Amino acid sequence: MGRKLLFEHIDKPGIRGLEGYRANGGYRSVEKALKTLSPEAVLEEVKKSGLRGRGGAGFPTGMKWSFLAKPEGVPRYLVVNADESEPGTFKDRYLMERIPHILIEGMITSSFALGAKVSYIYIRGEYFYVARIMEQAIAEARAAGWLGKNILGSGFDHDIHVQVGAGAYICGEETALLESLEGKRGNPRIKPPFPAVKGLYDCPTVVNNVETIAAVVPIVNDGGEEYAKIGIGKSTGTKLISAGGNIKRPGVYEIDLGVTCDEFINSDEYCGGVDGRAFKAVVPGGSSVPIVPYELFLKTPAGENRLMTYESLSEGGFAQGTMMGSGGFYAYNDAQCIVRSTWNHTRFYHHESCGQCSPCREGTGWMEKVLHRLEHGEGRTEDIDLLWDIQRKIEGNTICPLGDAAAWPVASAIRHFRDEFEYHVTHREKVKDPKHFAREPFRKSAKFATA
Amino acid sequence: MSARTRPITTTEGTKPFSFSEAGLAECKALMARYPEGRSKSALIPILHVAQAENDGWLSVNAMDAVAQVMGLRHIEVYEVASFYSMFNLHPVGTYVLDVCRTTPCMLRGSDDLITHLEKKLGIHAGETTKDGMFTLKGVECLGSCGTAPMLQCGAQFHEDLTIEKADALIDQLRARNSRTNYTDR
Amino acid sequence: MAKVTIDGVMIEVPDGTTILQAARMIGERNKADRHVVPPAMCYYTSLKTSGGYCRTCIVKVTKGSDKDPRPMPKPVASCRTAVMDGMEVANTTDPGLVDARNGVVEMLLINHPLDCPICDQAGECHLQDLSYENGKEASRYEFERRTFDPIDIGDTIKLHMTRCILCYRCVKVGEQLTDGRVHGVINRGDVAEISTYIQNAIENDFSGNMIDVCPVGALTDRTFRFASRVWFTKPVNAHRNCGNPRCNGHVVLWLKGNEVLRVTGRKDMWGEVESFICNTCRFDKKDLAAWTVEGPRQIDRHSVINQGHYNLERKQALLTSPAPNVPELAKRKELKDR
Ligand SMILES: Cc1cc2nc3c(=O)[nH]c(=O)nc-3n(C[C@H](O)[C@H](O)[C@H](O)COP(=O)(O)O)c2cc1C
Ligand code: SF4
Ligand code: SF4
Ligand code: FES
Ligand code: FES
Numbered sequence: 001m002g003r004k005l006l007f008e009h010i011d012k013p014g015i016r017g018l019e020g021y022r023a024n025g026g027y028r029s030v031e032k033a034l035k036t037l038s039p040e041a042v043l044e045e046v047k048k049s050g051l052r053g054r055g056g057a058g059f060p061t062g063m064k065w066s067f068l069a070k071p072e073g074v075p076r077y078l079v080v081n082a083d084e085s086e087p088g089t090f091k092d093r094y095l096m097e098r099i100p101h102i103l104i105e106g107m108i109t110s111s112f113a114l115g116a117k118v119s120y121i122y123i124r125g126e127y128f129y130v131a132r133i134m135e136q137a138i139a140e141a142r143a144a145g146w147l148g149k150n151i152l153g154s155g156f157d158h159d160i161h162v163q164v165g166a167g168a169y170i171c172g173e174e175t176a177l178l179e180s181l182e183g184k185r186g187n188p189r190i191k192p193p194f195p196a197v198k199g200l201y202d203c204p205t206v207v208n209n210v211e212t213i214a215a216v217v218p219i220v221n222d223g224g225e226e227y228a229k230i231g232i233g234k235s236t237g238t239k240l241i242s243a244g245g246n247i248k249r250p251g252v253y254e255i256d257l258g259v260t261c262d263e264f265i266n267s268d269e270y271c272g273g274v275d276g277r278a279f280k281a282v283v284p285g286g287s288s289v290p291i292v293p294y295e296l297f298l299k300t301p302a303g304e305n306r307l308m309t310y311e312s313l314s315e316g317g318f319a320q321g322t323m324m325g326s327g328g329f330y331a332y333n334d335a336q337c338i339v340r341s342t343w344n345h346t347r348f349y350h351h352e353s354c355g356q357c358s359p360c361r362e363g364t365g366w367m368e369k370v371l372h373r374l375e376h377g378e379g380r381t382e383d384i385d386l387l388w389d390i391q392r393k394i395e396g397n398t399i400c401p402l403g404d405a406a407a408w409p410v411a412s413a414i415r416h417f418r419d420e421f422e423y424h425v426t427h428r429e430k431v432k433d434p435k436h437f438a439r440e441p442f443r444k445s446a447k448f449a450t451a
Numbered sequence: 452m453s454a455r456t457r458p459i460t461t462t463e464g465t466k467p468f469s470f471s472e473a474g475l476a477e478c479k480a481l482m483a484r485y486p487e488g489r490s491k492s493a494l495i496p497i498l499h500v501a502q503a504e505n506d507g508w509l510s511v512n513a514m515d516a517v518a519q520v521m522g523l524r525h526i527e528v529y530e531v532a533s534f535y536s537m538f539n540l541h542p543v544g545t546y547v548l549d550v551c552r553t554t555p556c557m558l559r560g561s562d563d564l565i566t567h568l569e570k571k572l573g574i575h576a577g578e579t580t581k582d583g584m585f586t587l588k589g590v591e592c593l594g595s596c597g598t599a600p601m602l603q604c605g606a607q608f609h610e611d612l613t614i615e616k617a618d619a620l621i622d623q624l625r626a627r628n629s630r631t632n633y634t635d636r
Numbered sequence: 637m638a639k640v641t642i643d644g645v646m647i648e649v650p651d652g653t654t655i656l657q658a659a660r661m662i663g664e665r666n667k668a669d670r671h672v673v674p675p676a677m678c679y680y681t682s683l684k685t686s687g688g689y690c691r692t693c694i695v696k697v698t699k700g701s702d703k704d705p706r707p708m709p710k711p712v713a714s715c716r717t718a719v720m721d722g723m724e725v726a727n728t729t730d731p732g733l734v735d736a737r738n739g740v741v742e743m744l745l746i747n748h749p750l751d752c753p754i755c756d757q758a759g760e761c762h763l764q765d766l767s768y769e770n771g772k773e774a775s776r777y778e779f780e781r782r783t784f785d786p787i788d789i790g791d792t793i794k795l796h797m798t799r800c801i802l803c804y805r806c807v808k809v810g811e812q813l814t815d816g817r818v819h820g821v822i823n824r825g826d827v828a829e830i831s832t833y834i835q836n837a838i839e840n841d842f843s844g845n846m847i848d849v850c851p852v853g854a855l856t857d858r859t860f861r862f863a864s865r866v867w868f869t870k871p872v873n874a875h876r877n878c879g880n881p882r883c884n885g886h887v888v889l890w891l892k893g894n895e896v897l898r899v900t901g902r903k904d905m906w907g908e909v910e911s912f913i914c915n916t917c918r919f920d921k922k923d924l925a926a927w928t929v930e931g932p933r934q935i936d937r938h939s940v941i942n943q944g945h946y947n948l949e950r951k952q953a954l955l956t957s958p959a960p961n962v963p964e965l966a967k968r969k970e971l972k973d974r
Binding site: 062075084085087088089090093118124125126127128129132159163165166167168169173179180181182183184185186199224242243244245246250252283287301329330332340341344345348351352355434 | 454486489491492493494495496498499524528531534535536537538549553554555557558559562590591593595596597598599603604608609614633634636
């Protein structure tokens with residue numbers, strides 16, 4: 001069993017309130033940073049920790065912070081990305097709901113390092129009740145002097161505001177989030193300039209995921225080097241994985257980066273194995289990452305055990321690997337239809353495209369229509385190549401990575417499960433029954449030429 | 452769904468709208484939170500307030516009132532309101548049932564749940580029952596995939612649903628018969 | 637200054653110049669080098685923050701700069717990417733890029749209606765040009781196309797949303813030229829539309845410029861009399877003493893005999909107006925006597941009108957599959973215009 005850094009005290013009574021949180025060592029990182037460290041020293045610890053962004057891209061946080069422009073007389077902002085809309089991901093909600101103060105603590109310490117006097121938490125609108133929990137926790141922290149002017153007599157002022165969204169996955173993209181926070185449509189900005197130079201209200205801004213900012217707390221408490229001792233290679237520390245799909249024990253798990261994929265999916269400490277059937281496929285990092293067959297999830301193409309790390313999961317490249325993404329993990333049993341799931345994924349991206357750039361605006365809808373036709377027994381063999389071609393023409397040609405995110409699930413599904421797509425063309429009548437594979441598990445080796 | 456269907460773009464036949472005193476005070480407080488000259492940032496939070504005070508949807512009258520309170524052009528408000536899927540641009544029922552239909556929920560049976568609800572309520576996703584009690588809305592991943600299938604009504608998440616649990620919930624809501632807003636405290 | 641090479645042609649340009657601007661400078665320097673210029677459907681030099689949306693202007697940066705010669709991993713929008721000293725760019729010389737651009741053009745066309753034969757813009761439509769040069773023989777899109785009813789926004793402008801490619805240019809005109817934008821983009825994704833939401837008239841001294849910046853036939857001039865195929869009209873340069881301080885009165889009159897059918901701004905070889913004109917010049921001065929005619933207008937634009945290869949059947953085949961019933965469409969149009 002690995003060490004818990006964020007969830008260490010999650011089951012302690014009263015941990016949601018300031019008093020309970022304090023009683024379990026809360027706000028020590030603020031005391032340590034504001035009383036004994038300089039902002040540069042905090043940044044140094046974060047760099048040493050090797051912490052990588054937990055929102056999806058896995059960009060080194062220390063490096064991101066060091067890019068922040070610091071022109072004289074211009075305010076800087078920290079914005080916490082609590083939009084959490086990546087399908088399969090529910091760790092940020094879990095964390096904010098249960099230990100809201102760890103996020104506030106992380107925000108104060110991080111803002112001290114960044115020199116931000118004001119920070120915002122952008123929470124998706126559907127989490128309205130979570131926003132209320134955060135607001136209440138902020139009020140508690142303010143009343144106790146953790147926020148406000150001259151915190152702990154250090155001369156550092158800080159305040160936090162909670163902003164709610166209103167239902168748009170794209171607002172998780174950092175520049176769309178900033179637009180939305182400015183009261184506009186959530187259209188991603190064209191980069192450059194990057195937020196580190198021109199972000200919120202045209203001021204230098206750092207956008208980080210909830211979990212990333214929460215991880216700053218143990219990093220400052222125990223030191224970056226201590227944090228970096230957990231994990232393997234460039235995947236340091238612990239990561240929250242939201243586990244769902246056809247597993248026995250769904251939930252949010254804090255894992256040491258580096259546990260084997262086999263242990264994660266099959267041990268009773270985590271997912272507990274399949275829910276009664278056999279595993280077919282896994283999406284380990286949220287719907288935007290490539291889907292991989294179960295066997296390829298367990299072993300890398302070289303035949304080694306795959307590990308839950310950024311590097312190991314992507315080993316084999318796009319053809320045979322996948323990605324850590326946001327840690328939105330979901331597994332498929334053999335009753336599930338990959339074509340149906342791909343159609344559902346694409347429906348999602350079609351629904352969530354902001355519509356600014358033509359390949360994504362038009363291409364996502366086109367793919368959805370073709371997939372709908374295939375899944376409902378109206379498809380043709382050429383449709384599979386057509387889909388391949390459409391996704392190829394979206395990927396890499398759009399303003400923001402949503403286009404890529406829409407393309408990858410389609411590409412990987414066709415790559416690994418082409419036989420299922422073909423089955424949908426050769427067995428049109430069978431697939432008209434929405435439960436087609438629930439009765440007849442689909443085996444990759446099975447021959448369907450007859451029947 | 453609201454972002455999918457063309458909105459109601461006329462004031463004809465809709466109620467006049469003005470903020471309640473408490474609502475107006477909340478708007479003012481929200482606008483004051485942002486730096487000088489940046490009060491437009493309060494637009495989305497204020498639209499939530501307006502929607503709650505206008506029976507759960509945004510009519511042109513309600514959006515125009517928001518524009519007036521905030522000193523914005525009307526089109527700026529329409530543009531934003533029509534972008535976000537939580538803003539309803541058509542009237543909705545007393546209860547809006549947001550049922551998650553995204554892949555991780557699908558893996559755990561959301562298709563069956565949606566089909567059942569459609570049959571039980573006699574409407575398709577996106578529609579409102581004739582008695583004005585329920586609006587069924589298919590929504591995207593609500594961050595509850597580990598406790599799927601699920602639906603949201605007001606601020607409340609109803610998780611680990613079964614057909615029986617969903618039936619019980621519908622009955623219970625019908626008996627209570629009072630509007631829920633996700634903004635309710 | 638920065639040296640940049642596009643499709644093998646080098647030019648030195650001031651720092652901060654975009655790749656698109658540098659390419660246009662090459663094209664202006666030597667007509668034979670025009671092939672280096674990427675097509676641009678949403679960028680408009682005189683509109684701030686325009687560009688980046690349509691993705692037709694994408695190019696491949698094969699060498700980042702002298703300092704950092706690494707190629708850029710993805711195609712970039714040339715209209716929004718500044719040159720670096722030593723940068724090398726492929727516009728038509730990289731097969732992968734050409735393929736990617738064809739993909740973008742295909743996307744722009746999948747929901748575009750099949751109504752070129754009845755569209756006022758036919759013959760001066762940038763999308764028509766683009767599909768001619770980058771399009772496939774036939775569309776692979778077999779689903780019902782998105783349609784909207786045309787609406788009149790005020791007495792002077794008609795919006796055919798069905799034809800819109802969401803380039804945002806008209807929105808920028810509303811924001812930057814008029815004293816208050818009343819129209820914008822509502823909804824999102826592929827149901828996003830240009831709208832006033834409630835049927836607001838766009839009444840503003842400079843609103844008519846939206847018609848000129850619209851690259852397709854989505855915004856058209858309701859005062860265009862006897863809407864006529866542009867290639868049957870004769871364009872002449874003309875001016876008048878316009879009282880509006882922001883309008884210099886320099887226009888193009890589109891004549892049939894001595895009748896002024898339409899007034900527009902003067903477009904340069906890239907299809908952009910040289911200066912914006914006021915609504916009085918555009919909509920109210922339909923009497924030749926109100927104007928001083930300077931002489932016939934050379935159409936220099938890289939366009940189907942002047943390249944003599946405008947052929948309706950061929951165009952139709954490019955844009956649509958199967959070919960629509962042209963007489964039927966024309967009849968519908970007549971009915972609508974009544
Ligand atoms: C379409 C799209 C959706 C995204 N959604 C989220 C999200 O919901 N939450 C999040 O933290 N990051 C999301 N991201 C990633 C953010 O853009 C950004 O990289 C992240 O917030 C940076 O924080 P980190 O460095 O701490 O990971 C999304 C990115 C894209 C392209
Ligand atoms: S890729 Fe899609 S979501 Fe991103 S800017 Fe383009 S249209 Fe919008
Ligand atoms: S109406 Fe014309 S100018 Fe406006 S966005 Fe559409 S295509 Fe562009
Ligand atoms: S997919 Fe339904 S809550 Fe995530
Ligand atoms: S002209 Fe550059 S993206 Fe449209």
